[in-house]
Amino acid sequence: MRKPETIERLYLDFDGFFASVEQQCDRRLRGRPIGVVPFEGTDRTAVIACSREAKAYGVK
Known part of the structure; x- marks a missing residue:
């Protein structure tokens, strides 16, 4: 794959x-x-990043 001259969009996995x-x-x-x-502003939540x-323990 050749390197583009300019980058118009960059998608990152955070x-x-x-x-x-x-x-x-x-x-x-x-x-x-x-x-x-x-936690702020809600009575329900979930893991947004691990x-x-x-x-390695199976958290997704």
Whole structure:
């Protein structure tokens, strides 16, 4: 595949990105399975991002 002259669109897979950011900000979380869950403004929630370690346990 040849490299394009310009990039018009760039699609990134951010699955796990927010968990990685949390692990970088808090060294105690590094190497541990973590999930990022939004709580504010709702009575229901779900994991929006999980670390590689959490994925190894089957978290999706």
